[in-house]
Amino acid sequence: MIDLRQLRYFVVVAEEEHVGRAAERLHISQSPLSRQIAQLEERLGLNLFERSQQRIRLTTDGRTFLTEARALLTHANRLESLGKRLGRGEEGGLCIGYIETAMHANVLPTALSAVREVRPGVHVALYNMPSSDQLEGLRQRSLDVALVSEPPSDDDPDLTYRQLLEDPMMLALPAHHPLAQVERLTPADLQDLDWIGVKSSQGKNHHDDFVAACIRAGFTPEIRLEAAEPYTALGLVAAGLGIAMTQKSLNQAAYPGVVFRELPWLSFTMPLWAAWHRVNLRPLVETFRLILTHTDAEPFTGSTPDNVSARSTVTN
Numbered sequence: 001m002i003d004l005r006q007l008r009y010f011v012v013v014a015e016e017e018h019v020g021r022a023a024e025r026l027h028i029s030q031s032p033l034s035r036q037i038a039q040l041e042e043r044l045g046l047n048l049f050e051r052s053q054q055r056i057r058l059t060t061d062g063r064t065f066l067t068e069a070r071a072l073l074t075h076a077n078r079l080e081s082l083g084k085r086l087g088r089g090e091e092g093g094l095c096i097g098y099i100e101t102a103m104h105a106n107v108l109p110t111a112l113s114a115v116r117e118v119r120p121g122v123h124v125a126l127y128n129m130p131s132s133d134q135l136e137g138l139r140q141r142s143l144d145v146a147l148v149s150e151p152p153s154d155d156d157p158d159l160t161y162r163q164l165l166e167d168p169m170m171l172a173l174p175a176h177h178p179l180a181q182v183e184r185l186t187p188a189d190l191q192d193l194d195w196i197g198v199k200s201s202q203g204k205n206h207h208d209d210f211v212a213a214c215i216r217a218g219f220t221p222e223i224r225l226e227a228a229e230p231y232t233a234l235g236l237v238a239a240g241l242g243i244a245m246t247q248k249s250l251n252q253a254a255y256p257g258v259v260f261r262e263l264p265w266l267s268f269t270m271p272l273w274a275a276w277h278r279v280n281l282r283p284l285v286e287t288f289r290l291i292l293t294h295t296d297a298e299p300f301t302g303s304t305p306d307n308v309s310a311r312s313t314v315t316n
Helices: 004-016 019-026 032-042 058-089 100-104 107-118 131-139 206-217 230-238 283-292
Strands: 049-051 056-058 093-098 121-126 144-148 159-174 194-198 224-226 244-247 258-262 269-277
Touching: 004 019, 004 032, 004 058, 019 032, 049 144, 056 058, 093 107, 093 131, 093 283, 100 107, 100 230, 100 269, 107 121, 107 283, 131 144, 131 159, 131 269, 144 159, 159 230, 194 230, 194 244, 224 230, 230 244, 230 258, 269 283
Parallel strands: 093 121, 093 144, 194 224
Antiparallel strands: 049 056, 144 269, 159 244, 159 258, 159 269
């Protein structure tokens, strides 16, 4: 890793083209400065300067390196300034991890809209990640808040959480499918049909949990296709390529070629949890957390919420 101090020394020497004047400008002696420049060249395996008794000049490679070094130092200064402002809670950004359910159920977009109302200048970075990676991101402090399908354990020393929703599932059928005319479906109706599965970041056990729930209900799904996310699966259903299980919270009106049916006898839901680090929440992160886990509303049951609310009790 390049030492930023050495880069700063290099830039000053390049600008002065004289080690003595650069040392005066940096308020250090010439010998340590020359040593730092030599160490930088050794690390890079590159001659940055042509040296003579009177002065030193940048090599062609040195001029190229100088341009990039200045850009990096400028960014480093901006990053330091941003960090100080973040620490004071003056401004800054949010780094949020999420799974698809947070988007499809409108939980994350609604919460972000609420944040923008109180902090219109906030910068938000969103990362679609598996739940396990998000929890590790919280521990490493690379994420501020995680929206996951599998929360941390109750005795986790670093993280805590709250459940946001328990999204029921519905069966999606092609509109021309014979079962689309049946109001009350049974497990026997779904046996030996072609299913469309969904590969998602819900968690490593999501697929197995779905199959296990179907088996408990009395049938085994024959998954012939797998889609990357629910809306793709619904597009495949509309094309008549199979049937799929999807969250009730999805915008069903967006797929006129698909018929949805509730399966009250299938015990399978799509949970969503918010998780965060227990200590040192920045003011902006705390604001977002409070918006996300507001407790004045009833538990979410699958329809698009008017506001984002916590749907369970705090576990810490």
